[in-house]
Amino acid sequence: xxxVTQAQTEISVVEKEDVTLDCVYETRDTTxxxxxxxxxxxxxxxxxIRRNSFDEQNEISGRYSWNxxxxxxxxxxxxxxxxVVDSAVYFCALNCPNTGGFKTIFGAGTRLFVKx
Amino acid sequence: xxxxxxxxxxxxxxxGKPVTLSCSQTLNHNVMYWYQxxxxxxxxxxxxxxxxxxxxxxxxxxxxxxxxxxxxxCFLDIRxxxxxxxxxxxxxxxxxxxxxxxAFFGQGTRLTVV
Numbered sequence: 008x009x010x011v012t013q014a015q016t017e018i019s020v021v022e023k024e025d026v027t028l029d030c031v032y033e034t035r036d037t038t039x040x041x042x043x044x045x046x047x048x049x050x051x052x053x054x055x056i057r058r059n060s061f062d063e064q065n066e067i068s069g070r071y072s073w074n075x076x077x078x079x080x081x082x083x084x085x086x087x088x089x090x091v092v093d094s095a096v097y098f099c100a101l102n103c104p105n106t107g108g109f110k111t112i113f114g115a116g117t118r119l120f121v122k123x
Numbered sequence: 124x125x126x127x128x129x130x131x132x133x134x135x136x137x138x139g140k141p142v143t144l145s146c147s148q149t150l151n152h153n154v155m156y157w158y159q160x161x162x163x164x165x166x167x168x169x170x171x172x173x174x175x176x177x178x179x180x181x182x183x184x185x186x187x188x189x190x191x192x193x194x195x196x197c198f199l200d201i202r203x204x205x206x207x208x209x210x211x212x213x214x215x216x217x218x219x220x221x222x223x224x225x226a227f228f229g230q231g232t233r234l235t236v237v
Contacts, residue, residue: 042225050211051127052166052228098165109154109173109217110180111226113165 009034011101011114019120020089028084028117030099036060041075041082042100042111052098058082089121126150129214129229136204136236144199144232146214155197156226157189158213166213172197201234209236 010033020026032041039060044052056066058075066073070087086093099114127148136142146155153174158166170179172191186208188200201208211233215226 044228050213050231050233052213052215052226054225054227057225109156109171109178110168113167115165116163118163 009036009101009103009107009112011099011112013097013099013114013117015117016115017118017120019122021122022091023088025085025087026089026119026121028086028097028099028119030082030084030114032080032082032099032101034101034103036103036106038103038105040102040104042102043073043082043084044098044100044113046096046098046116048095055084086119089119091121091123094119094121127214127216127227127229129212129232131232132230134232134234136201136234138206138236139203142201142204142234144201144212144214144234146197146199146229147195148197148214148216148227149195150216150218150227151194152216152218152227153194154217155191156213156215156217157187157197157199158215160211160213160231162210169199204234204236206236209234 012031041058043055046052063075072085074083096116096118098116100111102111130145156171157169159169160166168180169183170189186202190198211231213231214229217224217226
């Protein structure tokens with residue numbers, strides 16, 4: 008079975024704090040893709056990053072960084088020096104093209120509150 | 124500029140009265156998706172089109188139908204909305220033929236059933 012678990016339902020931080028959003032995935036496929044999306048109050052999901060199962064390099068994009076570890080089936084997302092505009096729901100997602108086709112499985116999401 | 128546009132943003136319909144939600148895209152993507160997202164839950168895939176090929180998820184109720192008359196437009200028809208169908212409906216597109224591409228989402232249509 009394929010599954011994405013985001014154990015943190017809500018996180019609240021004060022502006023400028025660093026925050027890490029956890030994501031654990033399950034799949035038996037060897038080829039898969041992991042994603043993070045941001046859903047601000049306006050509603051649309053905004054793509055942040057894609058990682059494939061053969062590339063474990065961590066990635067940094069501005070204040071955002073991602074830590075992909077196959078050994079623990081985790082794909083965690085860190086926001087450095089958080090800002091109020093980072094307040095949103097963040098979804099981790101998994102696609103297994105060989106068995107799941109176009110279906111992307113989303114985690115339940117983590118709601119991040121950043122207070123000024 | 125918005126690339127995936129959903130209309131309307133808010134829709135109120137009566138219990139049992141058919142309703143249609145629309146989605147258009149300017150990306151010329153060959154895959155279009157419809158997701159249902161209930162409050163504080165993850166988006167749940169209802170179905171998707173790969174070009175004209177329709178793919179229904181096994182647990183999508185028959186009450187939900189879809190049409191894709193051309194590459195740019197896709198419609199979600201709810202034949203007899205029930206109170207449990209109140210949700211945000213998200214349309215998305217992706218352009219890859221190898222299924223790995225990220226999806227581009229519209230802003231969603233929030234459906235209320237009264």
